[in-house]
Amino acid sequence: MFETIPGIAISAAVLLLLVAFFRLRGDAPAESVSDGGYVPARAGLTTHGKPTGLTRWLTTVDHKDIGLLYILFGTGAALWGATDAMMIRTELIVPETAIWGLETYNAVFTTHGFTMLFFFVTPVFTGIANYVLPMLLGADDLAFPRVNAIAFWLLPPSLLLVRGGLITEVAGKVLAVLPVPVGALLALEPVGVGWTMYTPLSTATANQQIDVALLGLHLSGIATTMAALNFIVTIFTERADDIGWNKLDIFSWNILVMSGLVIFAFPLLGSALVLLLLDRNFGTTFFAVEGGGPILWQHLFWFFGHPEVYILVLPAFGLTSFMLPKLVGRRLFGFRFIVYSTIAIGVLSFGVWAHHMFTTGMDPRMRASFMAISLAIAIPSAIKEFNWIATMWNGRLRLTAPLLCILGIMSTFVIGGITGVFLAAVPVDFVLHDTHYVVGHFHLIVVGVIPLSMVAASYYWFPIITGRMFNRRLAKAQALLLAVGTVFTFVPLLILGYLGMPRRYGVYPAEFTTLNQAASLGAFVLALSVVLWLVNMVQSARVGPVVEDADVWNLKETGQFTREWQWFEEQLEDRQAELSRGTDGSATSD
Numbered sequence: 001m002f003e004t005i006p007g008i009a010i011s012a013a014v015l016l017l018l019v020a021f022f023r024l025r026g027d028a029p030a031e032s033v034s035d036g037g038y039v040p041a042r043a044g045l046t047t048h049g050k051p052t053g054l055t056r057w058l059t060t061v062d063h064k065d066i067g068l069l070y071i072l073f074g075t076g077a078a079l080w081g082a083t084d085a086m087m088i089r090t091e092l093i094v095p096e097t098a099i100w101g102l103e104t105y106n107a108v109f110t111t112h113g114f115t116m117l118f119f120f121v122t123p124v125f126t127g128i129a130n131y132v133l134p135m136l137l138g139a140d141d142l143a144f145p146r147v148n149a150i151a152f153w154l155l156p157p158s159l160l161l162v163r164g165g166l167i168t169e170v171a172g173k174v175l176a177v178l179p180v181p182v183g184a185l186l187a188l189e190p191v192g193v194g195w196t197m198y199t200p201l202s203t204a205t206a207n208q209q210i211d212v213a214l215l216g217l218h219l220s221g222i223a224t225t226m227a228a229l230n231f232i233v234t235i236f237t238e239r240a241d242d243i244g245w246n247k248l249d250i251f252s253w254n255i256l257v258m259s260g261l262v263i264f265a266f267p268l269l270g271s272a273l274v275l276l277l278l279d280r281n282f283g284t285t286f287f288a289v290e291g292g293g294p295i296l297w298q299h300l301f302w303f304f305g306h307p308e309v310y311i312l313v314l315p316a317f318g319l320t321s322f323m324l325p326k327l328v329g330r331r332l333f334g335f336r337f338i339v340y341s342t343i344a345i346g347v348l349s350f351g352v353w354a355h356h357m358f359t360t361g362m363d364p365r366m367r368a369s370f371m372a373i374s375l376a377i378a379i380p381s382a383i384k385e386f387n388w389i390a391t392m393w394n395g396r397l398r399l400t401a402p403l404l405c406i407l408g409i410m411s412t413f414v415i416g417g418i419t420g421v422f423l424a425a426v427p428v429d430f431v432l433h434d435t436h437y438v439v440g441h442f443h444l445i446v447v448g449v450i451p452l453s454m455v456a457a458s459y460y461w462f463p464i465i466t467g468r469m470f471n472r473r474l475a476k477a478q479a480l481l482l483a484v485g486t487v488f489t490f491v492p493l494l495i496l497g498y499l500g501m502p503r504r505y506g507v508y509p510a511e512f513t514t515l516n517q518a519a520s521l522g523a524f525v526l527a528l529s530v531v532l533w534l535v536n537m538v539q540s541a542r543v544g545p546v547v548e549d550a551d552v553w554n555l556k557e558t559g560q561f562t563r564e565w566q567w568f569e570e571q572l573e574d575r576q577a578e579l580s581r582g583t584d585g586s587a588t589s590d
């Protein structure tokens with residue numbers, strides 16, 4: 001029991017800080033009335049009634065501000081998780097462990113998974129949805145702006161709890177120089193049990209940081225669930241009068257279905273995490289051999305885990321279906337069928353979890369039925385792909401950066417999706433399970449579809465967010481590098497898997513060297529593309545050409561000048577009016 005104290009103390013301290021923060025916030029004088037929109041403090045524009053500087057960002061309940069906070073936080077987490085990924089790929093450049101060592105290798109592939117899934121992908125999509133969803137729906141804000149703020153502010157402490165091992169180790173070593181007792185800090189080692197936290201490894205490992213990380217994951221799950229509920233209520237109740245269900249845009253549809261999955265999947269993860277904590281600290285036997293058995297964990301985890309992969313990818317599908325028609329000047333082909341396929345994926349995703357467990361010795365009849373449903377889920381996935389292709393048919397394709405991203409998505413999704421269909425076939429999975437083939441399969445989607453969709457969105461809506469234009473040539477180069485880098489990094493893993501290289505090993509037989517080096521080279525291409533993206537975003541937001549005409553993508557021509565752009569156009573007109581009137585600071589901006 002004594003060993004758990006550092007973990008509990010740290011999480012209690014973080015929670016206390018959080019409570020103190022919100023108390024202080026609540027007591028602050030109510031000088032700030034939200035003006036309902038984020039207006040960049042640009043020449044001639046004044047923001048009214050909103051605090052400025054740090055106070056604004058710490059106290060905001062405005063959906064656009066919180067959206068930006070989410071995007072910023074998610075990007076930071078992505079860079080952290082990407083550092084892990086680069087550590088994995090550098091270790092695998094040589095067959096022996098020459099660079100980081102095996103303990104660290106286990107730790108980085110674990111934190112990589114946690115960070116990317118829970119703190120990068122979902123927060124960034126939540127941020128994008130925060131920003132544009134109310135505008136697309138014709139709403140002033142999300143249904144519960146304060147819940148929105150709480151959901152966001154729970155994430156930074158969750159991330160620190162989950163990634164604590166490394167932080168406490170560094171802090172411990174620094175403090176050890178001073179005469180401060182740091183035993184507790186040094187006792188927390190980085191977690192190395194994998195993002196799936198399989199028992200009995202996760203119950204048998206003594207490291208207290210595992211408990212801290214479980215608490216952090218639990219907290220992030222609460223945050224994600226709150227955000228999802230907010231989206232659901234907003235979409236149901238805050239739509240403008242003229243937006244019936246048949247007029248709801250495809251991005252909002254995807255966010256709605258994704259949120260539905262969250263409220264069924266995440267509470268289950270939360271409960272499973274509590275059971276694991278109980279097993280670890282209070283002598284229960286939920287996952288012990290003499291109790292529920294270690295396989296019970298796998299069932300609970302994957303009942304959450306498979307819907308989770310669709311929670312990750314549905315917003316990306318939504319962005320793709322949303323932007324593609326606008327970028328090729330056509331209407332989305334088969335809108336209704338895309339909506340149906342999204343819902344079908346959502347429902348089916350709860351019936352396929354055991355395809356992650358085919359090799360656990362389960363009843364062959366169960367295997368057959370899970371195989372059938374897993375194969376069936378490929379149908380709605382394929383419907384989307386075909387509808388995207390049909391949308392482009394006879395379209396007016398201009399190879400802008402966001403369209404390049406989307407073409408990249410459509411290409412990698414074919415490889416990523418079809419490799420999944422192979423894995424869903426039981427006999428094939430027997431050969432490929434726990435090999436690099438699986439790693440290749442899912443990364444072709446989680447890298448080839450998800451970040452590409454975010455990057456596409458970052459270019460598409462950049463003018464709305466910053467009032468400026470990004471560097472188009474740099475953006476095109478970056479999009480190409482991201483798409484090509486994905487293929488170069490992860491297709492070698494498919495081959496390595498076929499050849500029999502297992503996943504999660506920091507050492508491997510020398511015959512696998514060349515393919516591993518190819519994959520690592522690809523990873524450096526990906527890293528380069530990320531740097532180019534960052535440079536473009538930061539530089540263009542500072543000094544990019546100011547946008548004068550709101551119709552950046554020629555949307556009016558094809559009648560696709562949607563609400564968020566209309567809002568932007570109004571902003572620009574207001575600015576023009578103010579500038580021509582001279583700035584007396586009294587004009588309102590909304």
Ligand code: HEM
Pocket residue numbers: 196309310312313355356374375377378381416417418420421423424425429432433434438441442445446
């Ligand atoms: C066409 C539909 C898909 C099918 C039939 C499919 C099938 C599978 C199967 C059978 C496995 C288990 C392989 C094994 O461990 O032996 C698997 C693993 C995985 N899939 Fe897919 N998949 C599909 C789409 C997706 C999508 C869209 C994503 C992500 C957004 C995804 C993410 C993953 C992940 C993360 C894993 C590995 C989890 C782990 O073991 O760490 N899959 N897939």
Ligand SMILES: [Cu+2]
Pocket residue numbers: 305306309352353355356
């Ligand atoms: Cu799955």
